[in-house]
Amino acid sequence: MLEKIGKSLMNIKLLRKIFNWGRAWSLWSVHLETGCCGPEDMARACARFDTERFGTLPFPTLRECDLIFVTGFVTKKMAKRLKLAYEQMPEPKYVIAIGHCSISGGLWWDSYSVVQGVDEILPVDVYVPGCPPRPEAWIQGIRMLQEKIAKEGLKK
Amino acid sequence: MSIMKLSMGPQHPITGHFRFILDVDGDLVLKLEPDIGYTHRGIEKLAEKRTYLQNLPLIERVNSYCDSVGTMLGYLEAIEELMGLEVPERAKYLRVIAAELNRIASHLYAACLFSVATGLETMLMWPINDRELILDLLEKLTGQRITYTYPTIGGVRFDMSEGFKEEALKRLDYLEKRTEDYYKMLLWNHTFQIRAKNVGILKPSDAIRLGIVGPNLRASGVKADVRKDEPYEVYDRFDFSIPTGKNGDSYDRLEVRFKEVEQSINILRQAIKDIPKGPIKKWAPPIVPKGEVYTRVEAARGEFGYYIVADGTMKPYRLKMSPPSFRNLIALPYLCRNVPLADVPVIYISLDLIPMDVDR
Amino acid sequence: MTSMEEKVVESIKTRFPEDIIEAKVQRKNRVSISVRSDKIYDVGLFLRDELGFNHITSVSGVDYIDTKEFEVIYNVWAIDGKVLVSLRTKIPRDNPTLKSLIKVWEGAFYHERETWEMFGIKFEGHPNLSLLLLPEDWDGPPPLRKDFLLPDTPQEKLEEKIKRAGGQ
Numbered sequence: 001m002l003e004k005i006g007k008s009l010m011n012i013k014l015l016r017k018i019f020n021w022g023r024a025w026s027l028w029s030v031h032l033e034t035g036c037c038g039p040e041d042m043a044r045a046c047a048r049f050d051t052e053r054f055g056t057l058p059f060p061t062l063r064e065c066d067l068i069f070v071t072g073f074v075t076k077k078m079a080k081r082l083k084l085a086y087e088q089m090p091e092p093k094y095v096i097a098i099g100h101c102s103i104s105g106g107l108w109w110d111s112y113s114v115v116q117g118v119d120e121i122l123p124v125d126v127y128v129p130g131c132p133p134r135p136e137a138w139i140q141g142i143r144m145l146q147e148k149i150a151k152e153g154l155k156k
Numbered sequence: 157m158s159i160m161k162l163s164m165g166p167q168h169p170i171t172g173h174f175r176f177i178l179d180v181d182g183d184l185v186l187k188l189e190p191d192i193g194y195t196h197r198g199i200e201k202l203a204e205k206r207t208y209l210q211n212l213p214l215i216e217r218v219n220s221y222c223d224s225v226g227t228m229l230g231y232l233e234a235i236e237e238l239m240g241l242e243v244p245e246r247a248k249y250l251r252v253i254a255a256e257l258n259r260i261a262s263h264l265y266a267a268c269l270f271s272v273a274t275g276l277e278t279m280l281m282w283p284i285n286d287r288e289l290i291l292d293l294l295e296k297l298t299g300q301r302i303t304y305t306y307p308t309i310g311g312v313r314f315d316m317s318e319g320f321k322e323e324a325l326k327r328l329d330y331l332e333k334r335t336e337d338y339y340k341m342l343l344w345n346h347t348f349q350i351r352a353k354n355v356g357i358l359k360p361s362d363a364i365r366l367g368i369v370g371p372n373l374r375a376s377g378v379k380a381d382v383r384k385d386e387p388y389e390v391y392d393r394f395d396f397s398i399p400t401g402k403n404g405d406s407y408d409r410l411e412v413r414f415k416e417v418e419q420s421i422n423i424l425r426q427a428i429k430d431i432p433k434g435p436i437k438k439w440a441p442p443i444v445p446k447g448e449v450y451t452r453v454e455a456a457r458g459e460f461g462y463y464i465v466a467d468g469t470m471k472p473y474r475l476k477m478s479p480p481s482f483r484n485l486i487a488l489p490y491l492c493r494n495v496p497l498a499d500v501p502v503i504y505i506s507l508d509l510i511p512m513d514v515d516r
Numbered sequence: 517m518t519s520m521e522e523k524v525v526e527s528i529k530t531r532f533p534e535d536i537i538e539a540k541v542q543r544k545n546r547v548s549i550s551v552r553s554d555k556i557y558d559v560g561l562f563l564r565d566e567l568g569f570n571h572i573t574s575v576s577g578v579d580y581i582d583t584k585e586f587e588v589i590y591n592v593w594a595i596d597g598k599v600l601v602s603l604r605t606k607i608p609r610d611n612p613t614l615k616s617l618i619k620v621w622e623g624a625f626y627h628e629r630e631t632w633e634m635f636g637i638k639f640e641g642h643p644n645l646s647l648l649l650l651p652e653d654w655d656g657p658p659p660l661r662k663d664f665l666l667p668d669t670p671q672e673k674l675e676e677k678i679k680r681a682g683g684q
Contacts, residue, residue, distance in 0.1 A: 032167045035195060036217055036512055039265065039302065046268075047285035060169045077651040078166065078173070078194045085167050107214060110205065110666045111198050112659055113651060134301060193649035200634075201659050205666055364595060367572040367623025378595065380571075385598050386545055450546065450591055450602060452573070461574050461591065478574035478591070478627075486626055515649055 016153050024146040025055040027067040027094070032085050035072020037099045037132040044135035051135075054142050062088045067145070070122070072132065073101035073108055074115045083121050094149075096141050097124045100131050107131070159186065166194050170273055170501040173511035178492075178500070185500055188492035190485060196515040203475040208235055208444055211472070213305050218479060219455070219513045222262035222287075225254040226455030227479075228307055230462040233388055233451040235309055238444050238466055247311035247438075248390045249431040253324075254297060254306050255389075256420045256427070260331070261290045262456035263413040263420075266508045270410055271342060273505040274351045279342045286334055289327050296320055311437030321428050328421050335417060343411060352407040356491040356503035359404060368487055369480045370458020372507055375412045376404035382454040393430070394423045406506035413508070442470050457481055457508055481513035520597045521547050524567055531562055546600055553605040553614060560590070560603060560620040569594045569601055575627035577635040581662040584609040586637055590617060590624070607637070616641040634660035 010016050033041060044051050045058050059065050062085055074082060086093065097118050100106030105116035118124060125148060128141040158181075165175040175191040199218060203211045215231050216224040229251060236243060243251075264283040271279035291301050296317055298304040306312055342348055358368065363376040373380055381398045383391040399415035401408030446468040452461050458480030465474040484507050491503050518526070521541040528539050528549055535555040542548050551559050563569040573591040580587060590603040607614055616639035618624050628639045629648050636658040639645065647654060657664050 030167070031169050033172055036303075038172070039222060042265075042268070042284065043288070047281045048288045062167065073195075073197065075194060075196055075651070077196070081166050081194070107217065108197050108202070110668075111202055112656070112664075112666065113196050113198055131303060132301075193647075193651070196649040198659060201664075201666065364570050365622050367621065380595055450573075450600060452593075452600070459573070463574060463576050463589065463591065465578055474576075474578045476574060476576035478576075482626065482630075483573075483623065486623055 010153065013154065017150075020150050020152055020154075023066070023092070024149040027054075027056045027142065027145070028059040028065045029056055029067040029069055030062055030065045030085060030089065031058050031060050032068065032082065033071050034074045034078050034082060035099065035101055037069075037071035037102075040098075040132045040135060040138065041069060041071050044138045049135040049139065051139060051142060054139065054146070056142050063090065065089055066092060067094050067096065068122075069138075070095060070097045070102045070118045070124075072099045073106065074118050074121070075113050076115060077113070079115050079121050082118075086122055094125045094145055095122045096126045096128060096145060098128050098130075098133055098138065098141070100129055103127050103129060164500075165191075170504065173515075174504075174509075176500070176504075178497070180497060183497050185492055185495050185497055188489045188500065190488055192485070192511065192514050194515065195512045199516045200475055200477065203472055205471065207442065207470045208472065209309060209442065211475070212308060213303070215477075216303055216305055217512075218477060218516055219457075219481075219510055222265045222302065223258050223456040224302065224304055225251070225258045225306060226262075226453065227460060228305075229255060229388070230451050230453040230455070230460045231464075231475075232307055232309060233453060234449045234462045234464045235444055236440075237449050237451060238447050238464065239440060241310055241438065241440055243311055244435045244438055245390075245432050246315075246434040247307075247436045249427050250297075250312045250316065250436060251307050252389050252391065252394075253424060253427050253431075254294065254304070254312075256424050257290055257294050257297075259456040260417050260420050261287050261294070263417050264290070266413055266505075267338065267342065267410065269508075270352075270502075270505050271348075273501040274348055276342065276345070276348060279338070282334075282341065283338065286331060289331070293320075293324055293327060296323065308437070310440035311435070313437070315436050316431075324424065324428055328424055332418070332421055335414060338414060343407075343414065349407065351502060352410065352506070353405055354403070355406045355499050356495070356506060357403060357405045358487060358491060362490070363404065363487075366486050366490060367483050368458075369483050370454070370456075371412045371416060372409055372458065372484055372487065374398060375401035375408040377401060382452050382459050386452060388451075388453055390427075391423075394426045396423050406502050409506045409508075443468065444470075444472075455480060457510065457513065458484065477516060479513045479516065481509045481511075482516075484509055485514055520594075520599050521545070524597075524599060524601065525549075527567065528559070528562070531566075532559060535559065542602075545598060546602070548602045548604065550604045550606075553607050556590075556603065556605050557615045557617060557620065560617050563592065563601060563603065564620055567594065568597050569599075570621075571595050572621035572623040572627070573600065575624050575631050577631045577637055577660070579609075579635060579660065579662045580606075581609070586612050586635060588614055588631065588637060590621070592621065612637040614639055618642060634658055636661065 102118040108114040162178040173194040177189040179187040219227045264287040267283045298306040360376045396419045444466045461478035463476035467473040525539045538550045569592040571593040578587040
């Protein structure tokens with residue numbers, strides 16, 4: 001019964017907008033580094049670039065996160081763990097692929113142990129190219145995801 | 157009492173890309189078995205397929221974290237030794253400047269991680285902000301934040317831009333003042349000392365026996381530094397000392413890193429003052445003559461060894477890297493025996509292992 | 517006065533006159549010793565105890581596919597003497613076994629394990645020869661052998677990739 005009411009309330013445009021706004025500005029990210037963009041993950045979360053301004057906060061517990069940054073290349077060994085981590089996150093969940101390596105394999109296109117693009121295992125929402133992308137680019141990726149979330153569930 | 161297997165990582169705030177398999181009895185860790193390979197890309201194999209020049213960005217990404225110049229220098233030393241190529245003076249100085257700036261950035265990063273492991277959040281924000289200042293300088297020099305590909309075969313790619321010297325000296329002065337704050341904030345902090353002192357003691361004899369390198373070896377009291385033992389580039393012209401620790405515990409390992417930052421500032425000032433005028437790059441042929449060479453350089457985490465077998469073509473026949481973190485890895489299971497579980501992150505972070513460096 | 521490098525070469529030649537294939541000074545701080553594979557343990561012990569080579573630097577293999585041989589190289593640094601010795605030996609490619617030297621240099625533990633993984637060289641007496649860096653379900657040949665080939669073209673064509681991702 002309650003679910004039904006909730007669903008019908010979500011059909012109201014204004015409420016949906018408020019709901020999306022709340023979700024877009026509290027994207028907590030998983031602390032799982034897969035490749036060399038890891039230090040930039042720290043740089044963007046810390047003092048100078050501070051993505052907490054945009055509501056993105058690295059958080060240790062998977063169960064309370066909604067965003068996963070795939071930081072760089074994903075090896076075949078890591079791919080299983082990445083998928084496992086993704087499956088543990090509650091819905092709705094988003095993926096941002098950071099760096100050339102996670103988009104297409106990048107520099108490791110002929111390597112025997114690197115997955116050629118993370119979209120083989122996870123559904124990716126935003127791609128951020130660069131090797132590694134600057135923290136500003138990370139922020140742009142977050143902003144693009146927020147724009148995407150803001151349009152969710154709304155009919156044109 | 158029963159022994160339980162516990163798995164830590166790879167999704168864990170401390171372990172990064174590692175997984176530890178721990179045998180725990182209550183809160184006591186009996187045995188630690190590192191499970192590595194989560195970032196293994198097979199660089200040694202890929203390098204056999206690419207030319208010497210194409211290998212530069214590949215090799216840099218062994219440790220693109222914070223020490224890419226230090227990592228690359230060994231490879232360039234090896235190739236230049238095989239070719240018999242003498243690099244121009246100015247290029248040598250520029251390489252030293254970039255490498256030392258990188259070393260500072262890397263040690264500051266290590267301090268950040270250490271303070272996260274001990275739960276001191278302020279000390280996470282301070283050095284990472286100061287690291288940005290160093291990265292700004294490097295960006296001014298090389299055009300990139302962390303992956304520079306700055307040194308190349310026969311020299312460096314760019315010359316210093318105008319105003320770099322003044323800017324660098326200004327920031328080094330600031331950083332020197334700032335290190336005092338770090339001491340007050342972290343090293344002389346009683347809470348921190350309780351966490352780090354007498355935790356993970358590595359005796360000098362054990363450190364040598366296990367083949368530990370870099371600041372971890374020096375923290376145990378062994379005076380070994382490639383910059384002094386086998387001076388490469390122009391390190392023999394600078395006046396600097398090798399800081400060593402007394403006890404070889406986690407605290408000493410961090411203190412040695414801070415003292416090394418001071419020494420790096422010292423080297424940088426001399427290098428900026430003495431840098432001669434001249435060309436920055438020499439033309440190098442694409443083919444490397446036949447031969448074998450083993451070179452060592454002192455990267456931020458310790459001695460980086462390169463073993464290259466060249467067969468007279470444009471591609472290396474065999475390229476073996478011996479990165480410092482891979483050699484320090486053995487200290488982790490050795491130190492994590494019969495310690496409380498809460499000490500495992502401190503010991504791990506104090507060794508400053510970089511998973512990408514370990515796995516290659 | 518003889519230098520440290522020459523002293524090492526001389527003493528190793530007098531101690532093992534028949535087992536040393538070649539011992540020479542490569543350059544300053546570098547000595548290369550090539551030895552018969554069944555004597556590598558004794559030579560290693562002698563280097564550590566008598567000449568002070570105590571700091572293991574790397575263990576690497578080289579695949580000489582033309583002569584059907586593997587070369588195993590132990591690079592060991594002497595902290596006091598400041599010399600690096602490359603102790604090398606050749607073993608046949610079809611039966612690559614060698615006595616493990618971790619009793620001599622304990623730090624060689626992970627190096628030997630990696631060499632086993634990457635070349636398939638069995639180190640007799642090594643307590644734990646299991647996969648270290650490769651994925652758990654690895655079933656191919658050891659990757660650093662020369663007959664393990666990498667793809668020459670990208671593993672998936674770009675058009676297929678775009679199609680799978682739902683683009684045009």
